[in-house]
Amino acid sequence: MNTNYHYMRFLVSPKTADALSLRQAIQNALVQTFGIVGGSIYLDILWVAEDGNEMVLRTTKEDSTKIVAAVTSASTPRISLQKESSFLPALGSTSVTLDEEDL
Template sequence: MPRKLSSSYRYIRFAVSPPSTDALLLRKLIQDALGQSFGLTSSHTYLDILSLSEDGTTLVIRIGSNDAPKLLAAVTASTASPRLSFVKDSTFLPALLCAEPLS
């Protein structure tokens, strides 16, 4: 019987518009969105920026599975610029590579 791998993390891919190559600015934007939506304690949610594309259009974040819904809700409600748009999430990081259609 196949065994399902469990993970305590979610990997989330966002599109960034307008593009930004400043990882600290994007992290601050996420913290501000969490704080605005869920309060000061949530603004200190542990997360990692794993990847920011060279052109600044794509961002990949690792966050605890329990905190992922809060992050998605906060980013959706945020009106800050640059804007983060949800592309895909997974418990398996390489699965995010399949977010773009194959040519």
């Protein structure tokens, strides 16, 4: 499956449920890291958790590395990569650890 899109799931701290504020924070981090031209990239925030501690965004594979570099160097809000994939449903899976009692 060949797609031009790349999907990324981030943890956000402090919690920010407003997609516009998150978009602005990412844009500011990109401009601060790469300048005006390097910071103008395509991205869409597809989902923000109700409590504001997670978000999913869509971008291109080429721009995904720029986004990670920029947001990890930004101070507020703290945005850290949780998972990434070129297949959006893959971001919804979570790994579950079983205790011995569950076996």
